[in-house]
Amino acid sequence: MSNAAEVLKNKKLRITPARVHVLDIFIREAAALTHAEIEKLLIDDFDRVTLYRTLTSFLENGLIHKVPDESGIQRFAYCNHEHHEHSGAHSHTHVHFFCMQCSKTTCLDDILIPAIKLPEGFVQDESVFLVKGLCRKCSKNKAE
Amino acid sequence: MSNAAEVLKNKKLRITPARVHVLDIFIREAAALTHAEIEKLLIDDFDRVTLYRTLTSFLENGLIHKVPDESGIQRFAYCNHEHHEHSGAHSHTHVHFFCMQCSKTTCLDDILIPAIKLPEGFVQDESVFLVKGLCRKCSKNKAE
DNA sequence: GCATAAAATGCAATTGAGTTGCAATTGGCT
């Protein structure tokens, strides 16, 4: 049984070809992906709607999380639990990075969103922090 | 000459009914607005495309700035220069706040986005910080 | 292995945000 199938089983999700393939892609790719990007990476083609519903199901079951995207389209990344094992509950409060050169968005799982002081009366819940700039690869290429 | 018309003149933008009305709305409302919200607030109705082009023109001329929105639709707010007068150049690096109760998004012009330490090799440019929670009004109502 | 019920999928149609080309209108000038 594949790694992806294993993960699905643990979450009590039915193991279907679409789910296994999509989850495989998420685990393999390090970056945050859009619907269209996943569609291109899929060998077999499933209906677009199936992919949308697969993403919704993964989201609801905590297998992936939403990643901020300025262009207005949905972007998702695999929930990497390795980075949070000590705390038990998995948190999604890490910073995300968008590379203006290669357009890849990555989870900076180790960089937590800093707390800030809000004006009197405001009550803080979650927050979203997206940093734009050059990723490691692209800043290296530029330096050469 | 209205306040809005004055602002347009200073920016060397042609003073048209559409622009005056839209800019009026931005100045009057404190919150960040979407295309659809502005359309509802307009008394006279202009073509949707005109409104899109008005927003683009305001954006290019620094009258408004983009505001992060999790739902994926464009949101804009008036550039409040009062808060940055000392520095001369206007910066857009303030934190934005989304109220989960009333769904209003506001600029926290005084709260600047904190600097963070990125992993080795990453080069930082702009960033986006959206805090979710309860606004002053809604947290007060809840307390009663 | 096979029947069964529930869950997942495919397909067609629809919504909603945003864009583009082009002809008609209007605003800022002299």
Next chain:
DNA sequence: AGCCAATTGCAACTCAATTGCATTTTATGC
């Protein structure tokens, strides 16, 4: 008033995402 460039309105289009419904597939118990 009259000119020209900028702005507007309209129609058509793209692209992401959603919904209803009929069909297929999965997990489970026999």
